Amino acid sequence: MSSHGDPIPMTSRKGGPLTGEAHVPGDKSISHRSLILGALSVGETRITGLLEGQDVLDTGKAMRAFGAEVTDHGGGEWTVHGVGVGGFAEPDQVIDCGNSGTGVRLIMGAMATSPITATFTGDASLNARPMGRVTDPLALFGAQAFGRDGGRLPMTIVGASDPVPVRYTVPVPSAQVKSAVLLAGLNAPGETVVIEKEATRDHTERMLAGFGAELSVEETEEGRVITLNGQPELVPQTIIVPRDPSSAAFPVCAALLVEGSDVLVPNIGLNPTRAGLFYTLQEMGADLTFENMREEGGEPVADLRARFSPEMEGIAVPPERAASMIDEYPVLSVVAAFAKGRTEMRGVKELRVKECDRIDAMAKGLRAAGIEVEEGEDWWVVHGRGHGDVPGGVTVESRLDHRIAMSFLVMGLATQSPMRVDDGGPIATSFPIFEELMTGLGAGLTRSN
Ligand SMILES: O=C(O)C1=C[C@@H](OP(=O)(O)O)[C@@H](O)[C@H](O)C1
Ligand SMILES: C=C(OP(=O)(O)O)C(=O)O
Incomplete structure (x- = not known):
């Protein structure tokens, strides 16, 4: 069904x-990230060619619930008035990410280092998928997760009020986990380091750099080492997806x-x-x-x-x-x-x-x-x-x-x-x-x- x-x-x-x-x-991956990074910037991001699939629409709705102004101008043209890194408001409704693993995992990362609480849910497919892969590293920043059945949605995340930066080696090849940690690292002071043994899609790294974050990527024997300087002011962008x-x-x-x-x-x-x-x-x-x-x-x-x-x-x-x-x-x-x-x-x-x-x-x-x-x-x-x-x-x-x-x-x-x-x-x-x-x-x- x-x-x-x-x-x-x-x-x-x-x-x-x-x-x-x-x-x-x-592109679905770039569309989610455009809305989330737009919401974390100060000012107006303009997006052309946004995927208007349900997964991305659900992320847009979630960004509104966290306080950003997300506007559909028709024909794939969207704008996002962001609230800045650390500026997310506490949502007064459950965040329903529908069918989207990317949406829920990236948004959990983006809110986990702010002193707010949010409850996430999805459809029967999403509620059966593992979230521990994201909540484990988010706990290192100081966030708490209360989920169903050992780490499934519906799940409440209590964001860290005094986040610390982390160094984390991603245990599975997953761009969603890597991205959740990087997005959480945005609002932690100091350097957050994410290491991936196998390279996964690199849209988050490219887009964070595009939005003005200080970020470096090094290929080492350990794998790809991504270092992000926390608490940047992200600069709104014009994005053609x-x-x-x-x-x-x-x-x-x-x-x-x-x-x-x-x-x-x-x-x-x-x-x-x-x-x-x-x-x-x-x-x-x-x-x-x-x-x-x-x-x-x-x-x-x-x-x-x-x-x-x-x-x-x-x-x-x-x-x-x-x-x-x-x-x-x-x-x-x-x-x-x-x-x-x-x-x-x-x-x-x-x-x-x-x-x-x-x-x-x-x-x-x-x-x-x-x-x-x-x-x-x-x-x-x-x-x-x-x-x-x-x-x-x-x-x-x-x-x-x-x-x-x-x-x-x-x-x-x-x-x-x-x-x-x-x-x-x-x-x-x-x-x-x-x-x-x-x-x-x-x-x-x-x-x-
Ligand atoms: O980061 C992303 O945008 C995505 C990462 C991949 O998931 P995993 O990170 O679980 O491999 C992919 O399957 C998904 O469609 C989109
Ligand atoms: C796995 C997929 O998406 P998600 O993890 O975002 O639900 C996909 O689109 O094939």
């Missing part, structure tokens, strides 16, 4: 080629799988901490090219061109690439089903604690659709059957997980029989125009009550 309304069953089926341009929405590579993954993969397709996905950020899927697809033999490579706002950007690729082969995805494509494994496993041979995905334990257990959800659906899948705690292998030979013809559960829903809908565009998902509602959390965009390319996607 979708927590945002009645379930929306959806069906996808084989049809003609996908052609044209796919203008995907703004780049388009989301994680959303681009869906039209790109669909074009590779559907006979005769040729799709251009313009203006996609290829930050190396995000672009792992595209290199993996190229290694599998996909006809995927980066056109018009350029730099925008200090980040590499390209137009992605994806064409039907019937001869792809399975590969062993390098585990050290996992963080740079963590949200893309579900749709990669779909591509792998249509490639020849084994696609091995290792070092991906984090997939088990996303909106659902993504290895379990994909493995069950793929098996039902005629694909052999092996799995262990932190790995899985998909045995591809090659183009034209994937049966499909089943209904799968999307488990309140947008990426599971979109992945199986992409799959159904190339299976012998249609694929149906029980609820496409969660897609609106990250890619509200998915249905319109895909049908605009020619995809056979319908709501199927």
Whole structure:
């Protein structure tokens, strides 16, 4: 069931080629951070191209509850009048972050070093996800957490009234944990140091520097060492949010799988901490090219061109690439089903604690659709059957997980029989125009009550 309304069953089926341009929405990670850092600045931040998915809208609502003025001017233009570092007010309502792990974890970090108390909740998916990974480091600053069932939402955070800076090595590869600690460090005096053994998406570091924080990043034998000087005055920014590579993954993969397709996905950020899927697809033999490579706002950007690729082969995805494509494994496993041979995905334990257990959800659906899948705690292998030979013809559960829903809908565009998902509602959390965009390319996607 979708927590945002009645379930929306959806069906996808084989049809003609996908052609044209796919203008995907703004980056989800950068959209959350734009609102939060805007709220922590003094003055007006202007944002163009904000993702208006439910996850980000919930973060905007939360920033209002903490005292910032967040205004939607229409067409992806937003402004945030911030209250400054340490300026958050105590909310007089429960903060509902909906389906968003990024939203709740970053906001907990941002409020944990102010002398205020806030209670957080979410939908059934978010309330089942682990929060101890964030509250453990926040306790070192002096914040207290009172959660359900050993660290789940609903949870109350009592912010530290006299925060101390911390030095923290992130125990799991997680940009959300790293970001929560850095955001908490903003209102602690002195230097907060965060060490990550594996590099994860670096938007928080880049954006904090852009907003005027004093921050350094050093590559050492211990890993990436990020040092932040506390209590800066953040300076409001004008932000143009780049388009989301994680959303681009869906039209790109669909074009590779559907006979005769040729799709251009313009203006996609290829930050190396995000672009792992595209290199993996190229290694599998996909006809995927980066056109018009350029730099925008200090980040590499390209137009992605994806064409039907019937001869792809399975590969062993390098585990050290996992963080740079963590949200893309579900749709990669779909591509792998249509490639020849084994696609091995290792070092991906984090997939088990996303909106659902993504290895379990994909493995069950793929098996039902005629694909052999092996799995262990932190790995899985998909045995591809090659183009034209994937049966499909089943209904799968999307488990309140947008990426599971979109992945199986992409799959159904190339299976012998249609694929149906029980609820496409969660897609609106990250890619509200998915249905319109895909049908605009020619995809056979319908709501199927
Ligand atoms: O920091 C972020 O914006 C995100 C980090 C990742 O989560 P983890 O930090 O849990 O790996 C990713 O899965 C999520 O979609 C967005
Ligand atoms: C894991 C995801 O998001 P979040 O953790 O923010 O819920 C995702 O978008 O795939």
